[in-house]
Amino acid sequence: MRRRNDEARPARGMARWAWLALAGSSLAVAVVALFVPGLPSTEFVLLAAWAATRGSPRLAAWIERHRLFGPMLYNWRNGRAVSRRAKVTATLSMSACVAIMAMSVDDRRWVIAAALAMACGACWMWGRPEKPEAPEAPVTPVTPGRV
Incomplete structure (x- = not known):
């Protein structure tokens, strides 16, 4: 049986660092997007959260609890709402x-x-x-x- 995305196990070794780099860079772009017109932030937050679940459960938890990013994730995961x-x-x-x-x-x-x-x-x-x-x-x- 296939695991749900929420239950993904973190990667190990170099793969973990690759997922962490993707999560970090996506989160950085999302922060920049908050100030740059035309650059979407939600997509990069979603990508960062997805990658963080594979690279760093602690980072994933931080993103989900964040006052700006957490509600975006909650809305998206519960009905694809914006x-x-x-x-x-x-x-x-x-x-x-x-x-x-x-x-x-x-x-x-x-x-x-x-x-x-x-x-x-x-x-x-x-x-x-x-x-x-x-x-x-x-x-x-x-x-x-x-x-």
Whole structure:
């Protein structure tokens, strides 16, 4: 039987260092993406968490408990949800990028191609649910005769 991703065993030796390097570099890009318009952060946080489960369970736990990154992971793992705030921020960032490109890039074909790619990404993102699925509550047995 195949293990779930959450239960992946950490790698050993050089493979562990490769997973750790991928997790660290992805997390670094995610932090930079928080400040650079047009660069997505959620995808890099997801990649960092996935790689960290294979390279460093301690890093994976830290990412999951982080005040910025933890909610992203929770939302994604529970219904592939993206918060409204993240959607609005990403849309505004993409819009700013298109505006900057329109003013600074001479070849309009590149601006149009980038705008179309960003529009596709925005459509996909806005199609995601905004709230994670609620975990099912355990069913409490009803005992006859008790109120």
